[in-house]
Amino acid sequence: xxxxxxxxKFRVLKTGQSMTLLCAQDMNxxxxxxxxxxxxxxxxxxxxxxxxxxxxxxxVPDGYxxxxxxxxxxxxxxxxxxxxxxxxxxxxxxxxxxxSGQGKDTQYFGPGTRLTVL
Amino acid sequence: LAKTTQPISMDSYEGQEVNITCSHNNIATNDYIxxxxxxxxxxxxFIIQGYKTKVTNEVASLFIPADRKxxxxxxxxxxxxxxxxxxxxxxxxxxSSGSARQLTFGSGTQLTVLP
Numbered sequence: 352x353x354x355x356x357x358x359x360k361f362r363v364l365k366t367g368q369s370m371t372l373l374c375a376q377d378m379n380x381x382x383x384x385x386x387x388x389x390x391x392x393x394x395x396x397x398x399x400x401x402x403x404x405x406x407x408x409x410x411v412p413d414g415y416x417x418x419x420x421x422x423x424x425x426x427x428x429x430x431x432x433x434x435x436x437x438x439x440x441x442x443x444x445x446x447x448x449x450x451s452g453q454g455k456d457t458q459y460f461g462p463g464t465r466l467t468v469l
Numbered sequence: 470l471a472k473t474t475q476p477i478s479m480d481s482y483e484g485q486e487v488n489i490t491c492s493h494n495n496i497a498t499n500d501y502i503x504x505x506x507x508x509x510x511x512x513x514x515f516i517i518q519g520y521k522t523k524v525t526n527e528v529a530s531l532f533i534p535a536d537r538k539x540x541x542x543x544x545x546x547x548x549x550x551x552x553x554x555x556x557x558x559x560x561x562x563x564x565s566s567g568s569a570r571q572l573t574f575g576s577g578t579q580l581t582v583l584p
Contacts, residue, residue: 355512386574391576392576393556393574393575393576393577394513394556394574395574441512441513443512457503457515457518458505458513458515459515460511460512460513460514461512462510462511462512463510463511463512
């Protein structure tokens, strides 16, 4: 049981290049999330997914696209990278609360991807 | 979304009890309070979650007053390995496709445990 894994761990891009970050979870979680964390700051939600085939925007979605074709994978794409997208990207997953009224949304995070855009 | 306010940093000594308070004046009725711990170069890790009164698990306690406008994470007898950033997260537990759930961790509290 690997939990949440992220690929790659590090990446350097030039402005205008594109890339895809892969997140995989083996816990059969319905919900998946992509965050970015800038130096000295907390995490900000980019996009999230409540199930296979669904995605939704978070707090800072501009410049990013996502896809959830398989339940266990959540892909984050940068179509045209910009220096402002230099950050550490974290993926997380969580399960659906089993009972109405019960807060059980514990998120499990991956190790992060450090992205530098020159 | 309930905005949270935490102290930027705290220092403590090994063996002491540490209390970190989070203010969330605009907490909504269906919001829960969750605390995460983050070590350098790692993703956050869940510590504890609660809705009201007191919750305790094997690593921490969470105290939430009746008005729920604040919460306090209590770490008993900290050690050097508890040095980390601690985040208070307030938000609804259930999201659905199309709803704009904005999860904001805030800047967190840097806890430094000294020998």
